[in-house]
Amino acid sequence: MQRRVFSGAVLAVVLAAPSAWAEDPHKVVPGSGGTSLDVTLDAHAGVIRSKRCKGVACNEASRDLTIPMDRSRIDPSKVTIDVLPIGDGKSVARVRVPDPQRKDLAYEAILSPEKDEPIFSGLTGWTSGSDGDRRGQVVLVYDRDESSKFLILADSREDTRICGQAATPLGSRGLDPKTLTWRGATLHRIDKKVRDGAEKITAKARPDDAKAPLARLLLATGGSSAGAASLTDGKVESGWSEQRPGDGHGEFVTMQAPSEAPIHGFVVTVTPKPPPADGAAPRTFFLATDEQLFQVTMPDDAWQKPGASFEIALPKPVKTTCVALVLDEAFDRGKAAPNVTVAEMTALTKFDADGASLSDVAKALGTDRADEAAAVLRRAGNNGLVAAAGAFGSLDDKGRALAVDVAASTGSCEGAAMDLVTRALADKDIEVRRRGLGRIERCGKASAGALATAVRGDDEGRRAASAPLLAAISPSAALEPLAEQMGKGSPDTRRAVRSAFARAASGSNRDKLLGILGKSNADVGARLDLLRAMGAKLPELRPESDAAIAEMLRASPDMPTRYLLAQPLAHLARSSEATSGELTRLADLVKRDPEWAVRARAVEVSAGIAPLLPVTLEAVADPQPRVREAALKALGSMHSGAGKGAAANALAKDEWPFVRVAAAEALGTMPEEAAVTGPLAKALEDGSSRVRQAALTSLGKLRATSEASRVRDRLDDTGEDTEVRALAARTLGTMCIQGAADRLTKLAMLSRVPVDERDERIGMAAIEALGALHPADLEKRFAPLREKGVRMPVRRAAERALGEPGTCR
Structure with a gap:
C-alpha cells in the first residue's frame, strides 16, 4: 500500500511540475505608429494571450487562443515566442508550443500587431493519417536578407518527400509583408549548406x-x-x-x-x-x-x-x-x-x-548476384519474365524461387507469368512450391485459366499439382479439363486428378455431371476413373450411372477393372433407392468372381449394406482366406450381433491366424454376451500370440469381467509372450478389475530396476493399468517409482498415471 501512495505522489508531482519549471514566456512585437503586441503564454490556463498596446499602455482586452493540448502537461520551458522581422517595417510573433508526448507535433500561431486575427494558428507536424501516409502542415523560417525573415507555410506528406529528408514542404505559400497574407512561393527544399556539400x-x-x-x-x-x-x-x-x-x-x-x-x-x-x-x-x-x-x-x-x-x-x-x-x-x-x-x-x-542481356541476368539468379538479378528482372517487364522462364530449369533452388517472384511481380494471373508459376507448383523444392502456391492464392479465381491449361498439359507433375488447386478455386471450371485427363498418366497422377474431380463434382448439379458421363469415350481406363471419381454422386445420376457400370461389366473386363468397379457399384447399392440389378451385380462379384482379390474387395465395400448381409456371411466360408478375412472385417464394421456365430466358428476353426485375428476383432465389436465372450476367452489359449492379443483386446473393449481370471492367467504365465502379458495387464485396467491392483503394483515395481526388457515392458503396462484403475492409495503405491534415483521414463509414466483421472471411477 505504501508503494502505491508513493507512486501516486510522484505522478502528481510530474503532472503538476511543468508550470513550476519556468516562467510563462512573454514577448513584445513592435508595430507601426508606436503600437505593439504583447504576447504571453498562460500555461496554467492553456491559452496564448495577446494585447495590442500603445506606448506602455495595454488597455485593450486580451485576445486569447486556446491551445488544443492537455494544459497540465504544457512545459513553459519548451515553448518559444520568436519576434521575426519580415520586411516592410513589420514584425510578427511566432509562438510554438510542442506536444509533450509527440516530438513531431506542435501548436503554432503567427500573430501581428497589424491584424486582429492570427495570420495562422493550428497544429503543425503529422496531424492525420497512419504511419507511412501521415500528413500535416509546417511553418518554416528562412533568411530573406541580413535584417528580415521569410515565413513559409507549407503542406507536408510522409509519402512525398525528398530522399533523406524526414519531411519536405509542398505547396509552399510565403507571407507577404505588405498584405500579411499567404501567397504562392517557389522554395528550394534542400538547405543551402547541404546543397553546397553535394x-x-x-x-x-x-x-x-x-x-x-x-x-x-x-x-x-x-x-x-x-x-x-x-x-x-x-x-x-x-x-x-x-x-x-x-x-x-x-x-x-x-x-x-x-x-x-x-x-x-x-x-x-x-x-x-x-x-x-x-x-x-x-x-x-x-x-x-x-x-x-x-x-x-x-x-x-x-x-x-x-x-x-x-x-x-x-x-x-x-x-x-x-x-x-x-x-x-x-x-x-x-x-x-x-x-x-x-x-x-x-x-x-x-x-x-557490362553489356549483359536479360538472358545473362536470368542466369545470374543462380549466382551470388541472385538478388540483384531478380531486382532487374522484376522491373524489366515481359522481357524479364521471358528470360526468367527460359532459365528456370537450369537454376538452383534459390534461383528458381526468385524466378517465381519475378513472375509474381508482373501482377498477371494468366499467360507466361502463370505458366512459370504452375511449373513451380510441381518443383522438388518446398520453398519454390510455396511461392508458386502463394501466387495462386493471391490470384484466386483469376488463376483458373492457367491452372486448367496446366491440367491439360503433358507435364504430369504440373497436372497433379494443379488439379486440386483448380478444383478448390473454381469447381465449375475444373470439371471439363479434369474429365479430359481421366485415365492418363502414372497412378499417382491419375489419383490426383480423380481426387480433384471428386471435390469439384461434390457441389455440381446433375445435368452437368450427366453431360460429362454421357460423352463417348472408348478408353476403358478413362471411363473407369470417371466413375470412381463421381463416387457418392453416382446415385444421383441414375439410370445412366448404373447403365455405364453394367456396360463395362458386360464387356468382360480384366481383373483390375473388376476390382476397381466394386467401389462405384457399392455407392449405388448403398443408397436407399438401390435397384435389384445393382445389388445383384455387387453380390455376383462377391460370390462368383474367379479372382479372390476381386471377391475380397467386393465384400469389403459391401460392409453395412443390409440386403447383402447374407452374401457377406457366405463369404466367411470362402475358399480363400483373404476373402474370409475381408468378410469378418465387414461384419465387425457393422457393430451389431449379425454374424457372431460365423465369427465364433472362424475363431475356433480357421487354419489361418490372420483370419482368426479378424474373427476376434469382429466379436469385440458385438454386444457382450456369452456367445461372444466365450469364444474370445477360449482364444486366449490359441497357438498364435497375435490371436491371443486380438482376443485380449476384444475382451477389454467388451469389459468382459466374467473372463477376468482367464486374462489374469495370461498375465501370470511366465512362459507367455511378453507382449501378450503386457496387454493382459492393460486389459485388467480396461476391465476395471480393482482386485488386480496389488498384483499390478508388484509388477509395476519391476520397471524400477528391471532385469531385462520383459520386466520393463510388463512393468510399464502395469503402471498404465493402475492409472486406469486409479485406486484411492495410488500415490502411496507409486511412491517408490517417483523417487529421485528412478529412471526418468518410469517416473514420468507414474506421474502421468497419477495426473490422469482414470477410467474406472
Whole structure:
C-alpha cells in the first residue's frame, strides 16, 4: 500500500511540475505608429494571450487562443515566442508550443500587431493519417536578407518527400509583408549548406546507338507537382514539368529504387519529342538518395535536342531505396517563368555497364548476384519474365524461387507469368512450391485459366499439382479439363486428378455431371476413373450411372477393372433407392468372381449394406482366406450381433491366424454376451500370440469381467509372450478389475530396476493399468517409482498415471 501512495505522489508531482519549471514566456512585437503586441503564454490556463498596446499602455482586452493540448502537461520551458522581422517595417510573433508526448507535433500561431486575427494558428507536424501516409502542415523560417525573415507555410506528406529528408514542404505559400497574407512561393527544399556539400557530376551526351537500359529500375511515386509518373513511364513523348512560378528550383520527383541492385549511373532524357512550346531544360539539378546528394550539371541546353539522352556516371555504385530529382538552375531562354521539364529517367546497374542481356541476368539468379538479378528482372517487364522462364530449369533452388517472384511481380494471373508459376507448383523444392502456391492464392479465381491449361498439359507433375488447386478455386471450371485427363498418366497422377474431380463434382448439379458421363469415350481406363471419381454422386445420376457400370461389366473386363468397379457399384447399392440389378451385380462379384482379390474387395465395400448381409456371411466360408478375412472385417464394421456365430466358428476353426485375428476383432465389436465372450476367452489359449492379443483386446473393449481370471492367467504365465502379458495387464485396467491392483503394483515395481526388457515392458503396462484403475492409495503405491534415483521414463509414466483421472471411477 505504501508503494502505491508513493507512486501516486510522484505522478502528481510530474503532472503538476511543468508550470513550476519556468516562467510563462512573454514577448513584445513592435508595430507601426508606436503600437505593439504583447504576447504571453498562460500555461496554467492553456491559452496564448495577446494585447495590442500603445506606448506602455495595454488597455485593450486580451485576445486569447486556446491551445488544443492537455494544459497540465504544457512545459513553459519548451515553448518559444520568436519576434521575426519580415520586411516592410513589420514584425510578427511566432509562438510554438510542442506536444509533450509527440516530438513531431506542435501548436503554432503567427500573430501581428497589424491584424486582429492570427495570420495562422493550428497544429503543425503529422496531424492525420497512419504511419507511412501521415500528413500535416509546417511553418518554416528562412533568411530573406541580413535584417528580415521569410515565413513559409507549407503542406507536408510522409509519402512525398525528398530522399533523406524526414519531411519536405509542398505547396509552399510565403507571407507577404505588405498584405500579411499567404501567397504562392517557389522554395528550394534542400538547405543551402547541404546543397553546397553535394558531390559534383557532369552529365555526358549518350550516343544515339547506345544500348537501352535493361530495365526501368526507378518508379516515380510522387512529387511537388502533378504528372510525376510520366518521369518513369518509359515514354519520351511525355514528361514531368515543375509547373511553378520562376524557374521551378526546388521542385522535385521522388522515385522508388530496388536496394538489391546497386546503381552505377542514370540515363536522363530531358526534352520530350516533340517538345512543348513553353518548356525549358534544367541547367543543374540534384539527385538525392537515401544517404547521398549529387549535383548534376548538364553539358548544354538539352531543349535543343528533343529525345536525346544523357548519362550520369556515379563516382561509385550506390545502394538506395529512393532517388529524388530536385530542380536547381534552368536554361530559361529569356523566359521569366520557364516550365522546366524532364521527359524520362532510369538507372543503370553493373549488368548494363557490362553489356549483359536479360538472358545473362536470368542466369545470374543462380549466382551470388541472385538478388540483384531478380531486382532487374522484376522491373524489366515481359522481357524479364521471358528470360526468367527460359532459365528456370537450369537454376538452383534459390534461383528458381526468385524466378517465381519475378513472375509474381508482373501482377498477371494468366499467360507466361502463370505458366512459370504452375511449373513451380510441381518443383522438388518446398520453398519454390510455396511461392508458386502463394501466387495462386493471391490470384484466386483469376488463376483458373492457367491452372486448367496446366491440367491439360503433358507435364504430369504440373497436372497433379494443379488439379486440386483448380478444383478448390473454381469447381465449375475444373470439371471439363479434369474429365479430359481421366485415365492418363502414372497412378499417382491419375489419383490426383480423380481426387480433384471428386471435390469439384461434390457441389455440381446433375445435368452437368450427366453431360460429362454421357460423352463417348472408348478408353476403358478413362471411363473407369470417371466413375470412381463421381463416387457418392453416382446415385444421383441414375439410370445412366448404373447403365455405364453394367456396360463395362458386360464387356468382360480384366481383373483390375473388376476390382476397381466394386467401389462405384457399392455407392449405388448403398443408397436407399438401390435397384435389384445393382445389388445383384455387387453380390455376383462377391460370390462368383474367379479372382479372390476381386471377391475380397467386393465384400469389403459391401460392409453395412443390409440386403447383402447374407452374401457377406457366405463369404466367411470362402475358399480363400483373404476373402474370409475381408468378410469378418465387414461384419465387425457393422457393430451389431449379425454374424457372431460365423465369427465364433472362424475363431475356433480357421487354419489361418490372420483370419482368426479378424474373427476376434469382429466379436469385440458385438454386444457382450456369452456367445461372444466365450469364444474370445477360449482364444486366449490359441497357438498364435497375435490371436491371443486380438482376443485380449476384444475382451477389454467388451469389459468382459466374467473372463477376468482367464486374462489374469495370461498375465501370470511366465512362459507367455511378453507382449501378450503386457496387454493382459492393460486389459485388467480396461476391465476395471480393482482386485488386480496389488498384483499390478508388484509388477509395476519391476520397471524400477528391471532385469531385462520383459520386466520393463510388463512393468510399464502395469503402471498404465493402475492409472486406469486409479485406486484411492495410488500415490502411496507409486511412491517408490517417483523417487529421485528412478529412471526418468518410469517416473514420468507414474506421474502421468497419477495426473490422469482414470477410467474406472
